[in-house]
Amino acid sequence: MASQLIVRSVPPFGVPGAPEVLDAAAREQLDDVELGRARGLEPGPRAAFLAGRLAQRRLAAELLDVPPAKLIAAYDCPQCGPGSPHGRPGYTLSGAPAPLLLSLSRSAGWVLLAAVLDPEAGLRLGVDVQDPAGADFDGFDQVALGRAERDSLRGLSAAGLLHGRARLWARKEAWLKLCGTGLLTAPETVEVLHRPGIRDLPPDESGLPAQFAAALALSALPGRG
Incomplete structure (x- = not known):
């Protein structure tokens, strides 16, 4: 059975x-690990965190055809290891890893x-959404972009420049x-301009408002370098 990709915005x-x-x-x-992390956040970030985790859990439960509360969060951080409240998201179901890859991003209240x-062995996933307003500051290009990426923005200004920056940043975060x-x-x-495995998500696929930039990365886990 081929792997099935689902993209959804909330x-x-x-x-x-x-x-x-x-x-x-x-x-x-939600489970105790997720609720514990939420309790340490200020009200605004806490609401965004809860909305994102609930949306992700409900999507996973729908795809697996189980009640949301049956899933146990199983995040995996490369630095902290399995069991972390952050990192690459996942769930266990009845004590076994759920057959599901997940990725979540938030911007301006929206969740992507x-x-x-049923992913193939070794497959990895990343998704990201960016509000171009977040790229409107001096020095963005120097701290966020490589040379070829900066060159690709030459000649752009105003809203076009901000969207170009947001597009590159979404691709970078997804990867x-x-x-x-x-x-x-x-x-x-x-560098993400032409990196295989990354593509932009148009609004008719992402379900996001047209002003947002969104990207999806789907590939086997890359080697070092």
Whole structure:
């Protein structure tokens, strides 16, 4: 059976009584590790964290055809090891790893999710969404982009420049999530303009508003170098 890729976006969680609704859903569906991490966050980041974890768990439960509360979070951080509250996401089900790759990104209240059901051995996944407004600061190109990436932005200005930066940053974040290192790897050292395994996600596939930049990385785990 071929691996199945699913991409889904979730709009900002803004309904009357949202904090209470989020808290109730979190207590019912999330596990102790996730709830413990949420308790250490300020109210705004806490709500975003809970909304993202709930959306991811519900997608995983839907694909696996089980109740969300049956899943046990099993994140894997290359530095901290299995059992970390952060890192590459995953779940166990009835004591065994769930046959599912997952990746999550948040920007401006939106959640972008990607999943691969029944992945082939060695396959890895990363997804990212960026609001171009986040790339509007002096020095972005120098700290975030390689030479070829900076060259690709020449001639752009205003909104076009910000979207170009956001596109490259989304591709970079998606790839680093696939690798499992995140921003522990200096982002300017990772060229993503033409790297195999990365592609942009257009709005009709991501379900995001048109102003966002989004990218998906799907490939076998790369070697070092």
